[in-house]
Amino acid sequence: MKILTELTNMCMIQDGSRVLVQNRLDPIWPGVTFPGGHVEPGESFADAVIREVYEETGLTISEPRLCGVKQWLNADGSRTISFLYQTDRFTGEMKSSEEGEVFWAERDDLLDMNVAKGMEETLQVFLENSISELCYVQKDPAHIRPDWHYEDWTYRLK
Secondary structure (H helix, E strand, C coil), X not given: CCCCEEEEEEXXXXXXXXXXXXXXXXXXXXXXXXXXXXXXXXXXXXXHHHHXXXXXXXXXXXXXXXXXXXXXXXXXXXXXXEEEEEECEEEECCCXXXXXXXXXXXXXXXXXXXXXXXXXXXXXXXXXXXXXXXXXXXXXXXXXXXXXCHHHEEEEEC
16 A cells, blocks of 8 residues: 655744744635745755745745654545754845745744634644654544544644
8 A cells, every 4th residue: 555645844934033924825724923934845845944944934044943843644644744843044035925924023922813724733743852753643534524624633742
């Protein structure tokens, strides 16, 4: 049996106590999150996060540091793995994209915002050096719905 894996990324760009966030317009996963996206075939993970950040924010990042992974299994048996990066190195002029408005926010104020589902636990991977993995698991694997329902899942931080 062949298991398909979708590779994605996300980057927390820091400027002192501020972080660059994106208010996503996607109806499937709306809310405030960090920029990122899909890894294209043949693309390195670091090159993918640099490209995605540029496409979504107008900023060119450098020295992205891998700080953890986030993963889950989909109803069709495929797996999604998201590589989580941090950097404080960037150049360029910030601009929003069709993905959503980008803006600077105080890191300590993030959880008071309308964050995308799962960002609270994802943020722990970005901020706590003792955590490197966020793994979502279904509460009842025998009852798998064909589309994502957040309430059907729980998570483990490792």
